[in-house]
Amino acid sequence: MRTPSIPVKFDPAKLRESLDGRWGEVRDRVRGVLENESLPAGDGLDTESHRAHTFEQLRRLADSEIVRVGFPVEYGGSGDRGGSVVAMEMLAGNLSLMVKSGVQWGLFGGAVTALGTERHHEKHLRSIMDLSEPGCFAMTETGHGSDVQHLGTTAVYDPATAEFVVHTPDESARKDYIGNAARDGRTAAVFAQLYTPTADGGTANHGVHALLVPLRDEAGEPLPGVSISDCGRKAGLNGVDNGRISFDRVRVPREALLNRYGDVAEDGSYSSPIEGVNKRFFTMLGTLITGRVSVAGTAGAATKLALEIALRYGDARRQFTNPRTGGETPVLDYLAHQRKLLPALATSYALHFAQEELVATLHDLRQASPEDDPEGRAQRELESRAAGLKAVTTWHATRTIQDCREACGGSGYLTENQLTGLKADTDVFTTFEGDNTVLLQLVAKGLLTDYREGFDELGTLGMARYVADQFVGTVIERTAARSLIQRLVDASPGRDDEDALFDRGWQLRLFEDRERHVLDGVARRLRRAGSGDNDPFEVFNDAQDHVLRAARVHIDRIVLEAFVAGIERCTDPAVAEMLERLCDLYVLCNIEADRGWFLEHERISPRRSKAVTEAVNALCKGLRPHAVELITAFGIPRQWLRAPIATGAQPGTG
Amino acid sequence: MRTPSIPVKFDPAKLRESLDGRWGEVRDRVRGVLENESLPAGDGLDTESHRAHTFEQLRRLADSEIVRVGFPVEYGGSGDRGGSVVAMEMLAGNLSLMVKSGVQWGLFGGAVTALGTERHHEKHLRSIMDLSEPGCFAMTETGHGSDVQHLGTTAVYDPATAEFVVHTPDESARKDYIGNAARDGRTAAVFAQLYTPTADGGTANHGVHALLVPLRDEAGEPLPGVSISDCGRKAGLNGVDNGRISFDRVRVPREALLNRYGDVAEDGSYSSPIEGVNKRFFTMLGTLITGRVSVAGTAGAATKLALEIALRYGDARRQFTNPRTGGETPVLDYLAHQRKLLPALATSYALHFAQEELVATLHDLRQASPEDDPEGRAQRELESRAAGLKAVTTWHATRTIQDCREACGGSGYLTENQLTGLKADTDVFTTFEGDNTVLLQLVAKGLLTDYREGFDELGTLGMARYVADQFVGTVIERTAARSLIQRLVDASPGRDDEDALFDRGWQLRLFEDRERHVLDGVARRLRRAGSGDNDPFEVFNDAQDHVLRAARVHIDRIVLEAFVAGIERCTDPAVAEMLERLCDLYVLCNIEADRGWFLEHERISPRRSKAVTEAVNALCKGLRPHAVELITAFGIPRQWLRAPIATGAQPGTG
Structure with missing residues (x-):
């Protein structure tokens, strides 16, 4: 197997530009705000002091760029819905502040804006923005x-x-x-x-x-x-x-x-x-899904911060002597350590581009006139995608921040090194703004009914019977970079040589095929079981793992498409090549983790399955020298990075 | 597929007896101590108050049964090494107290006892036991x-x-x-x-x-x-x-x-x-491995407490209306919820029996005279098993307590419901008393060298070359219930019918075969790569995931054998039948999670692989009505269960 080449060097500024994307300017403005305003997290404080500390910080943010960006122009805002999500997630180094801001300006302010009418806007929006009316x-x-x-x-x-x-x-x-x-x-x-x-x-x-x-x-x-x-x-x-x-x-x-x-x-x-x-x-x-999209964005940003801490530590921390060199080995040189962190890095890249795509859709749909979406199909598809991405991103956060903590050993357990705070603060993300399992079920329902009807229930009510009536067959609708993806898929009909693993067309086809197969299977199963006198609850419940799986692989495919689209937008060849390898790692780790399914359904051979593992290892080894640069490129505001183990202040990590 | 029967009822007292095992009497004595002594965890306190609170509790434990059991008889102890591990883990509801006790009496007291001689014992042991000499x-x-x-x-x-x-x-x-x-x-x-x-x-x-x-x-x-x-x-x-x-x-x-x-x-x-x-x-x-064994025991106990909270909540909490009955459905009736908790319950059973086996080995080896183990082989095998079980049990704790938190939604995030404290307190267990990854490497090394030589390094030094010299082929040595296991294995030569999934002999053979194959593969790989001029670090490092896997599947096999042995000791037919089903669930979940490997190596067919998933679902459904009884049987001291969501004090969970 020949692993595709990894660029020896690339321009970090160009990579940052690719990642900053459409709201790069908002990101830079918020970085500016955060350069001039110290907003330390209050992890060491008792509850009342922590609350007072956070409320005081909220006051300092009131009426700032971060707050204004999302409110209507008539009330002094920028009316930039996408920008408001991007701005909020940049508070990820102080999650109490982010969530409290989210409650005040996102949820409370958002409810008044979206559900209220002019009389409410006139009476409340200014006092909500300047925090003279704190709300729930x-x-x-x-x-x-x-x-x-x-x-x-x-x-x-x-x-x-x-x-x-x-x-x-x-x-x-x-x-x-x-x-x-x-x-x-x-x-x-x-x-x-x-x-x-x-x-x-x-x-x-x-x-x-x-x-x-x-x-x-x-x-x-x-x-x-x-x-x-x-x-x-x-x-x-x-x-x-x-x-x-x-x-x-x-x-x-x-x-x-x-x-x-x-x-x-x-x-x-x-x-x-x-x-x-x-x-x-x-x-x-x-109308309130912005909150959910914000949670996904913030979970993603907190994960990047955790990864930056763990990767900087892994790059500097040495343990066990290499008998040949006599020196101690940086722990990130160990394969097991790379395996813990680098697939998570690649996944963070993938989810970053998927989040950007989602924010753009959210933003543009708001701008569009209702006539463009008379049946609300686009809106429901957006809601489904927001739900799915929120679930996948927050689970990614929980798992990755945990792994980062472990990768930093005892140091990672100390509050001063931030990982424990990031873990504890993000932990609730998997169950608030919608429980992840319930959200995935929502996604599956949308797929099974092709968004053809308003969601009548979030739950299981009549799901089986409903599907039996509605489902007419799966159509994979591509969500991003449609023509490029079509070209890639067309260019790899039935490739079966060794290097196919790295062929984007082959990868895309594999993801699409998996989604189609799982979804068809669920629909067939529900229809068959739901057509008789069976209790609809039992029918649906017996298939619940299958249903959730359909949602999961659907989101995986959408994430991959967003990554491909993100690479396509990149104009710098070396940066694009680096992104290609990160995309390979994302895809191949996903296949590896799910190889049970691919083998069960004879989508890959046992031989190829083993080759996937080899390829993941080779990519980890190849990307390892760039790990710190790759995580730094996300441009997490520098004030959030204060862990002594990541800044060189801890002995032996300088 | 015919799922084996699950008893409609069983005697919880008999199940408790089976679980309490050889140190049942110690467990009961400690339960008695903890009934008369309120030792609440100090989760709400600031750091200094929490430390003072814990030290004060330590004073109250000083010289109690819990402390005495492990110290030499000459100094007023019971000299019961196994009992000391069992006693300590029963503090799992107040982990600061457990760890502080472990430092004082386990690590510090243990070092003086094991590494010191009479002059140290005379001078220090009494003051260590009565806490007049707090130590590090x-x-x-x-x-x-x-x-x-x-x-x-x-x-x-x-x-x-x-x-x-x-x-x-x-x-x-x-x-x-x-x-x-x-x-x-x-x-x-x-x-x-x-x-x-x-x-x-x-x-x-x-x-x-x-x-x-x-x-x-x-x-x-x-x-x-x-x-x-x-x-x-x-x-x-x-x-x-x-x-x-x-x-x-x-x-x-x-x-x-x-x-x-x-x-x-x-x-x-x-x-x-x-x-x-x-x-x-x-x-x-x-001589100091008791600490490591204690960590495994405590991690196991904390996991059981978390599961008890989550299962009691899942049993009582209702969400979403069942259209047929009109009532709301207890969340534990949902397959996805069962999937989150019941495999973890079965694994807790498996690890419980493995821990009992380990404690017994530790205890008996201490009693044995050195002539019985002239080359220290038994001691090194014990150390290896302690290392492996510590790794597997603490990872199980981290994952399961996390899942329990999520299974309780927002309630699970509140300190009063204990899960967040259990999560935060046990989190360091995966990296203290030996980093889990390093420990698994130690296990692998023991397997590859057949414990033939003292461990010269915990790290990777010369590992590849060393193995090349030493490895002569895998011999699976059964660790418990040897003759029963031989009979079970013999009785299922090449079974391939549908019900083989539930055949213990088939399961055991599958685990043994996997271990042998993985280990042989690693050895061949290291020998091949290590024989030339290759850098031994590179050779070893490239295979590190393979090496760690060898350790992992070895421990899985040992855990299964211990479970089988535990069932054999059980004399009550209904209880034994219940344990058999839990063992099935443990095994089948393990196979399901690792089905990628079994399929890659053509150990199971795609068809059987799918049947494994069906069997897991069927077992979850069958065991669900007994879930609360099954977790309560572990007899976690009642003072540790104070979460309002688990005691019925929270509205809607009564």
Whole structure:
């Protein structure tokens, strides 16, 4: 086997340019902000001090470039939705600050912007931006985290006073884990089942809507009827004050309803531009996906920071004498160490380009007029991709940061070396803003139904029967660099020589074929089992691993396509060649990890399977000398890199 | 495929008896101690309070059953080496306390017991047991963690005063991460290169030895020449005061040398019952493996506690409505949730029996007279197994506790629900008491050389060439229940029917065959590459993944044998049947995870490989109703289970 060549040198500035991509200018502006503003993480502090420290930092960010970029131009923002995601992820070295910012400006500010109308914008956006109105995004409840459609909080309209009565009927309906609630929040966007009176004296439910509910008075005391308790200490993110909120028949004016997608007139009559409770609910949720995309971006950035620490340490740290040279060997020279870190580096590259693609789609779709997407298909596909990439990227973060910690041994366990903080802070990313398993299920459902219908449930309801009705066969739709990918695939019909492993066309075909096969298999299985009298829950549940797998391999393919597209955009030959090798490593590690499936389905021979492992080892060896340069190219702001083991301040790592 | 039957009910007390095993009585005594003594973990506390809290708890344990069990009978102990490991792991609900106890009584007390002679025992053991002499185990240095043979600290004998001069020559030789150092330690067992003067005015090095060096005076101030600094905050275990110690020509009397394996006479002449610096060093290290075995035991116990929390939550927590029943579904009913937790439960069972086997071997070998093991083969095999099981069990802990956290969603992220503390505290287990990767390499080396020679280096030195000389072919030596295993293997020659998956003989043969094949392959590869002029480092390094794999599959086989032996000891038919199914799940998950290898080497057909996945799913479904009972059977002391999500105190989990 001949491993393709790895450039001896390349221009790091050109690589940075490729990685910075379309929002390079925003990245540079944020780097500028962060050069002039020291915002150290508060890892050593007790809970109250950490919260105060973070809130104070939030004040310093208020109205800065980082905040403004995402808000509407009319209110002093740049209206740059993509830029806002990119800007936020650059806070990855202080994740309490990032999450607290995300709650205030992303979730709370985003809900007011997207679900509210002019009256809310006029009244709230300026005070949200300048932090004079700290707010909460009160969606999750103790009893309902993943299944938000069945929230228990109620908002019942009372025509006598033209008010809504917001109420927590039981303990499982209390709002839970709400950021900004325990200490700082003054107002909350509360998601509740909306009820209006009917002619016969009953009430009609219109599904989940959001209302702005004041939480605290000027002195910071909870208002009458509002009970707030503290979620207390968490694994990480202790600069964020998560709390629980209950409402005891709290009255808010009719205008508190964020009424873009559903409104109640003074007489209590309900109106909405969207027919159907489910469709309306998912339309509203859809406007809020920026938060999910931000989590993916931040998880990716935190992973890069962790990798930079571990790779710098591995490059400098020496252990065990090489008998031939007499010197001690840098630990990154060991194959086992390379295996721990370099595939993760390649995956970080792949996910970086996939995230860029996602952010661009998010940004452009917002710009497009609704007529371009009358059935909402593009929007639903975007939501699916955001869900899938969030799951894959946050799992990648959890695994990689763990591996980085281990790769730094005892040093990695010390708080001063940052890895433990990164691990603890990002840990919740796999389950917040949507539990990863639930999100992958959402992706699978979109694939199986070809996005043909609004998601009626996030769960398993009727899934099997539904699929039986809907599925007509898999069409692989390419998501990026379509014509290039077609050319590459066409150029490698049935290649079977030794070097095919490194042929991008062969790799692409393999990923596409896997996706098609898995998806067809799931659909056939659900249809067969779902057509009789079988319990639909059982049918679906027995296939759940298969369903999740379909989502996973779909996302793998999309990520690969984004990587290919990213390389295509690169104009520097040496940089492009380096990216090609990183892409090879990403693909071949993916195949290696999944070789059980490829062998089971006779997609690769046992001989080729072994060759994949050899190729991964060869790529690790070849890329190792460039490892530090390759991770540094991401341009993580320098103030975040303070671990003594990564800056040479620790003895023996200089 | 016909899945073997799962008993509808069984007697939990009988299962507990099987699991408690040979040291059941010790376990019950410790449970008694822990019923009468509340020892809550100090997770919410700041560092200094947490340390004070833990030291105070240590005082309450001093001289208790938990401490006494491991010390010599002459000093009031029970001299029960196996019992001491079992007793210590039962502190798993308060890991700072466990590790601090392990440092004081296991490592420090163990070093004095094993490396010292009567004069040290008389002077120190009582004060160590009753905690009036808190101590440190000062081995690791900043520059040398894994490669302890090349420690930089020196102890030079000065015949003029009959003293040793203990010295830290440079910053990389400072003692680092030393438990008990930053706050409480009064004395340290310091590992240093021992030098004596030679006739020609030079010095001779006798390799690493340990000496007792006083650190602090009665007032707690460091003694002259001793510099101590604080490692500061860590991911977890913040009740343990890790510190860094440097010595500036500190003089200690000649008698401070722990002189069981090497002594210096007043005139400076060196003597030792063991020839050769390396052999002596590894003999000394070998006496200290109890610490490593304890880490494995504790990691196992912490994993069980985490699983108990996650399984109780999964059993009670409901999410998403089942359209047929109208009720919400307990999350543990979902296949994906079962897949996350039940294979880990089965692996915990497997590792539990393997740990019991290891503890028994450790215990019995200590009892045996040296004539029974003249070449130290049994001792080295024990060390190898301890190393391998420590690696596998601590990785299992890291992965499983992570999965448990995710399986509990946002609740799992709250400190009150314990999982974050368990995760953070156990995280360092994969790299302390030996880095797992280095340990697996040690295992592989033992296999390749058939334990025929003392381990000359833990590293890679000359490994390739060495193997080329030594390896004569693999012999699988069964480690437990030998005749039963032989019968099972004999009874399944070349079975190839559908139900073979559940045939223990078929499973055992598959594991043995894999081990043999991998090991033969590594040996051939190293011999081939090592015979020419190739750089031995390169040769070895290129094969490192292969080498580590050999160790891993060896340990897998040993674990399976221990499980089989454990089932054989069980006399209750229903309990035995339950254990058989858990063993099936352990084996089949292992095969599934490694099916890439089995398919590559045509050990299983693609069709059978798919059947393995089906069998795993079927076993998960079958075992699910018993999950809570099965995890509770381990008898983790009830005071450790306080997570509101596991005790029904959280709404919706009652």
